[in-house]
Amino acid sequence: MENFNYHRPASVDDAVKAAKAKPDAKYMSGGMTLIPTMKQGLASPSDIIDLGALKNAGVSLGSSLVIKAGTTHAEVAASADVKKAIPALAGLAANIGDPHVRHKGTIGGSIANNDPAADYPAACVGLGATIHTNARKIAADDFFTGMFSTALEDGEVVTAVEFPLPKKAGYAKFPNPASRYAMIGVFVADTAGGVRASVTGAGSGVFRAKDVEAALGNGFASASLNGVKVSAKDISSDLHASAEYRAHLITVMAKRAVDAAK
């Protein structure tokens, strides 16, 4: 791994200043994606700006559920507020990677990274979350812009994710048995604004499954999905699964997510 300058700012403002001063700088939260990527030589930032000293972790529950960006997957999984307000989200966090990954990895790092098979992007889009940054608030539908890309500008820091409270929500993933990332993960939510369903693991990034949403609009029950066939057209094929298999899994996982919804 290439060497770099290490910074540990104590405030968001100082972090943004440090990032803006160095065009090849990278923020680090849990490091659970960044460090493996650097070890593989796929990233070699000149500067690492560690967000660990911001102590920006914790959950608050009011008319919405707000999770600060530095909250680890283990903390989200164990949070009484998350379990009460959106149990599907606590369950999702509890099944990211393994316990050691969950002790370090954070919600802010996960969504900023936007891995096409990551779990949190599905929850953000499925629940219609709002991403808070140092500069603005971005709707999840506009935040995830494609494989490993987001609407974040250079130097912009994710500070929190705000989830509106659904009537019911569920998540089901078919994990790749080796990496535990989603081969397909489907998040469904019955919300004040209608039914939302999002898919991760299928291709270039999280997306809303309109066929699934339309079918569940006729009744939020897995039987509504009988006969729904998702097109394999824009879905990826790789050594783990063909596009047709993944497309089939979308309906299967959507049904399981609806059955599990609380």
Place this chain on the structure above:
Amino acid sequence: MPAISMKVNGEAVCGDVEGRTLMVEFIREKLGLTGTHVGCDTSQCGACVVLVNGKAVKACTALAIAHDGAEVTTVEGLAKDGKMHPMQEAFRDNHGLQCGFCTPGMVIASIDMVNRLGKDLSEDTIRHELEGNICRCTGYHNIVAAVKAGAANM
């Protein structure tokens, strides 16, 4: 090079590190504690797991410099007064290892599991919780038995 200090297995230690020095490199190469292993370069195998401020983390995927001031426990820190930790003892009694390469990470991860979830662990829980620890020898069966027995004796 910046200097960092930590408490490792109860002892104050310090050393100079580069930004890129991994926690596992600091532990193995600077401190000479080679019980913590490196089994992969993709952050997947768990051979490097140590307790940092009481929580299991992959030392191969943590920067030493980011853990200035941390309290660390490695497998060398488990035995007390020449007596193995109950989890180590259980791995021996249950034949929970063959080559032993994964064992330090397995034992630390298992202790972390008990610290979080208590002593009465079901087989399903143990298997789920060991997803981040890969063993190429045993087939896991005896590891699961060892964790169950070790947990009960902790």
